[in-house]
Amino acid sequence: MNSLNKTFLPSSKYETRNWFIIDCKNQKLGRLSTLIVALLKGKIKPHYYPSTDIGDYIILLNADAIIVNKNSKHYIVNNPGRVGSALTIKNAVDSLPKFTIERAIKGMLSTTETKRLMRRLNIYSGETHPHEAQNPIKLDLNNLSFDNKKVI
Structure with a gap:
């Protein structure tokens, strides 16, 4: 049997x-x-x-301090088209930074991946988080690049 024709599929030991x-x-x-x-x-x-799920968990800190393009407006409309009720419109960028981040990430995922992968994303507006027991790795975003595979 020729070993060149075999496709590598990661098993559970890679998870x-x-x-x-x-x-x-x-x-x-x-x-x-x-x-x-x-x-x-x-x-x-x-x-x-x-086809295999080998992704990681992510903790986002200081979600309030993220930079969003101020020229584009993102609004949240509650009860649109409901008869007899007033429409409430909020500027999503100013009032809900967690919602803005989740919306941007959900837009980049396929519909089949969204529910499963969004469970691994934890967003906090401050510096503290309850995940110290998992020994998280702090990523320095200034030194990351995908071209040279220098991420981890």
């Missing part, structure tokens, strides 16, 4: 999930969300395969 801490302070929403999606899917791992 070691890491916990990462990312500080959102002075980070742009779009660039940060592409990194988060790659970590959630496990695309930075050398044994990545699309």
Whole structure:
């Protein structure tokens, strides 16, 4: 049998999930969300395969300090089209930064992956989080690059 014709499929021994801490302070929403999606899917791992789930857990700190494009307006409309009720419109960027981050990440995921992968994303507006027991790895976003595989 020729060994060149075999496809590598990662088994359960490759399913070691890491916990990462990312500080959102002075980070742009779009660039940060592409990194988060790659970590959630496990695309930075050398044994990545699309049909297997080998993604990691992510803790986002200081979600209030994320940089969002102020020229584009994001609104949340409650009770649209309901007869007899007043419409309430909120500016999503100013009032709900957690919702804005989740919406950006959900837009980059497929519908089949969204529910499963969003469970691994934890967003906090302050510096504290309850996940110290998992020994999370702090990522320095200034030194990351996907081109040279220098992520971890």
